Amino acid sequence: MKRPLRIWAALVALLAGGCASHPVQPPPMTFDEIAEGYVRAVLAVGEHDPNEVDAYYGPAQWREQAHKEQRSLIALRNIITRLYQNAETAPADPKVPAALFELRRRNLKDLIAALDARVRMLQGWKPSFDDESLALYDIAAPHYKEDDFKPMLATLDKLLPPGPGSVSERYNRYTEQFAIPADRIEPVMKIATEAARARTLHWFKLPNGEHFDLELVHDQPWSAYNWYQGKAVSRIEINTDQPITISRAIELASHEGYPGHHVYNSLLEDQLLKGRHWQEFSIYALFSPQSFIAEGSADYGVDLAFPPAARHELTRKLFEAAGFDPDQAATYNAIVDAAQPAGAATLEAARRYRDGQATAEQTLQWLQTYSLATPSRAQQRLRFFDRYGAYIINYSYGKQVVAQAIDRSAGKDATEAERWRWFFTLLSTPRTPQSLLKDGLADQTEAPPAAAVPSTP
Structure with missing residues (x-):
């Protein structure tokens, strides 16, 4: 592991030389060196912000070094600037198809830029909601009335x-x-998860040994969280402070599990970290454009895994498991479907609140009126806005952009198999929100070499 230490030492030397009369500029970095420098920088920022590092499964000594060094935010901004400059000019890897390499370059540049924006926020920068969205997630959401x-x-x-x-x-x-009775949450979630996994495996393979562990928790500002552990293993926590309805059980099984976060993280690790040795995929910075792809694809994956007929069948099965009348499933699904615009209403509530256009009380009222939240759920969402800021755009708007990108690439009349194949491409190649918005998946590249490849149903 001497080479990564040399990379980090070279970046740190830049800071030391910055005050000398004749600073010594380190030599240009290769793209792999830039990627390793980025991972180390995220770990270093994580020492200042406990929410920054969502998942890490790279070398343990890199994390240990970040904890030992405790680099200042000013020093980190200088390092991040150097990384970005090198990412713009580093030569392409001749062993990688040109289109795929440019996807990597664009993605890593956006990740580095978002990290710089996060450091500026930790230093005191207070952007507007839309400016924060653009700086961290490479995109801003529409405004709603x-x-x-x-x-x-x-x-x-x-x-x-x-x-x-x-x-x-x-x-x-x-x-x-x-709402699922407390003593039936785990068996109902097991049925929903097994159904979501089966639907996903019907369309493409996953790495051997992939699985997740489920844990019920309390007192969190989110309703569920996937903590990816590496090696195709996740720990999924479900917050039981609020009632978990049947539709929510299906959403959680798909969004957090299959084909959502668990699948996305497993494929990135398998295809790009193990398959290509691209170190930037050994870490997931929460406040980055990757979250827009992650949350948008996870929300889109719910409908992809369970189109109307399949969802109706699963809803009936879950009704029975929870002790409800399955003949009410059709009416229930129609009412839940009609409430879908509430997600955009939650996004707008966060924007107005964070920009000072609405007080906390006004925001709670908006959430209860247009987001269809109960008073207690509205309070939970306010806590989420306080902790995560503009992150909320990644859900409903992320789903919209992902759906449009896949429609543009596969066609609105595409078969189910075609949608799954484009979805696989989205999950297993570097993507940025702006590229999805402008180009869809038009820059299709060959599938990365690894074990997880689309299967033929």
């Missing part, structure tokens, strides 16, 4: 059983009839 969500409320008003209260109150009263 109250009128954008009134059609959703009107549709739900017609679908929901009559009764007292607002549409949101009636919606929650209805859906919480189908």
Whole structure:
């Protein structure tokens, strides 16, 4: 492991020479050296921000060195700037197809730029919601008005059983009839997860030994979290502070597991870290464009894994497992589907709150009206906004951009197999939000060499 130490030492030497009368510039870096420098820089930033490093499965000594050195934010910004400059000019790898290498270059440059923005925020920079979105996630979401969500409320008003209260109150009263009893959460989640895994494995293979462990937790600002451990293993935590309905069980099994975060992380590790030895994929910086791809693909993966007929079949099965009448599944799914625009309403609530256009009380009211949140769930979401800022754009808007990219590449009338194959391409090659928005997956490249390749159903 002497070479990575040399890389980091060269970057640090840049700082030491910066105050000398004749600073010594380190030689240009290869792209692999830039990638290793990026990983070390993320680990160093993680010493200042415990939320920065979402997953790491690279050499343990790199983390240990970051903890020992405790580099200042000013020093890290200088290192990050040097990495970005080298990423722009480093020669391509002749062993990698040109289109694939340029995807790597664009992706790593965006990751480095996002890391620089995060350091500036830790130094005190307070950007607007949209500026934060662009700086960290390479994209900004559309703006929404109250009128954008009134059609959703009107549709739900017609679908929901009559009764007292607002549409949101009636919606929650209805859906919480189908909240899974505490003693049945684990068996219901097991059925949902096995179904999601089977649907995914029908379309492509996953690395040998992949699996995840499920844990029920409390008192978190999120409803679920995938903590990727490396070697195709995840730990998925589900927050049981709020009721877990049948539709939520399907979403969690797919979004956190198959074909969502667990599959995405497993494929990146297998295809790009092990298959190509690209070290930037040994770490996942939470506040980076990778999160837009991760959350957007995970939300898109729910509908991909369970199109209407398959979802109806699974919903009936989960109703039975939870002790509910399966004949109510069709009505239940229709009502849940009608509430989909609530995700965009949550995004807009975060923007207005973070930009000071709405107080906490006004935001809670918005969430309860247009995001269909109960008072306690609205409070949980406010905690999420406080901790994670503009991260919320990665969900509903991420799903929209991913869906448009796959539609553009596969065609709106594509077969299910074609959609899965383009989805595999998205999950197993370096992608940036802006490239998806502008080009879709038009820059299709050959599949990276590794064990996990699309299967033929």
